[in-house]
Each structure stands twice: as structure tokens, then as C-alpha cells.
Amino acid sequence: MSEPFGQYLRQKRETLLKQDRAYTVRKFAATVGVQPSYISKVEREEVGPPSEATIIRMAEVLHEDPDVLLALAGKVSADLRQVILKRPRLFADLIRQLKDAPDHALLRVVREVRDGQW
Template identity: 35%
Template sequence: MSEFGDLLKSLRKDYKISQRKLAELVGIDFTYISKIESGAMDPPAEDKIIKMAEVFQVNPDQLLISAKKVPSELQKIITEHQDVPVFLRKASSFSSNQWERIRGIMNETPEDGEK
């Protein structure tokens, strides 16, 4: 199974939703749900994953990340800001201390950064 397939199956079981019902709510064939959960098929498109997140009342990013997909609004940021690709390339080598500092920066309000 894939990470996305495992997560999907777990959410479905937790919410007691059948593959048929989920497929109906999302607008895809129920056999596709079965194939996703077994790892035989790749995760669906972003819009379908977002619908699944709505059904399960979870953050869509959680499902998109487990599906190894970059949300479309982030794709726009990545392509519009030249520093973002550089940051992403270097991110894999950051230490836990560096990540902690980055989280601190992300949690600052704009006024904090200007002081």
C-alpha cells in the first residue's frame, strides 16, 4: 500500500464510510478507491483529494502531502519567488536547530520581523 492509500483507508474506517459512499461523495468510481487503498493506482487529482479532506474534515494539506502532491497555490509561490526553489533544495540538509529557528520566523507577525 502507499502512504496515501493507508491514510485513506484509515480515515474511511474511522468515519465508517464505505468505498462506494466515499466515491459517490467525491465523484469517482468506487473501484478506483479500492485500487488506491491497495496501492494499485496512484492518488487522484488535487480537486478530488480536497473533496476527500472535506468529507473527513481534515486539513487538505495532510492528504495532499501523503499523496506526494504540491498544492496548486504553493506551486504558484514556488514559481513566482526565486528564493523558494533555492530554499527547498537546501532544506533537506537543515539541522533540527535550523528548523526550529525557521519555525520561529514563520510564527512571527510582520511587525516582529521589522523590529
């Protein structure tokens, strides 16, 4: 149940670094808007994952899906939370119901709703 946020971040950043010098710890930190030492500590998991806002800026810079990066940090993005909090009973039921549903079932529901026949 560990949080491999740091490892994942480092791997992703280093992969991009191979093709683009803008992804050194220092440059990446500057682009994200934090100190290089902080990036270093986060990647080595000397400290926990950053705040939601910082993770979202990181996702932009890394061209990553913010929901995925947030998930690695154990967080659910604020906009999703708002949706759930407005109708907690319905969404709680739904999510628990879907807990063990296979991926294709979820995808089917997503498509059904998108192509909305309500």
C-alpha cells in the first residue's frame, strides 16, 4: 500500500530528460515553480507527495494525466470530489457497486451515459 509517487515522477522526468534538457531537476523545478531540492526530496520519497495544485502543474509539464498523478499521491482531484459531495448517497452506492466490476463494464457505462439515452 505504498505510494510510489516519487519513483514514478523520477522515472517519467528522466525519460523526458533523455530527449529534452528542460527536464533536469533544476529546470523542471523552475517550470513547476518550486525549489530543486524539493523535487529531489519528493523523487527520493524523503518527503510525501506535493499538494494537489503542485501535482497538477507537474502533470501539465510532464504531459501526464493529472488524475493518474494525483492517484499515485493518494488524492482525488477537487472537481471530482465536488461531484460526489453534492449527491453523496447516490455516488457512494454507485462507486461501491462498481468496485469489482471489470474495466469493460465501466467503459460500457461511460459510453452509455455519453451517448445518453436518458
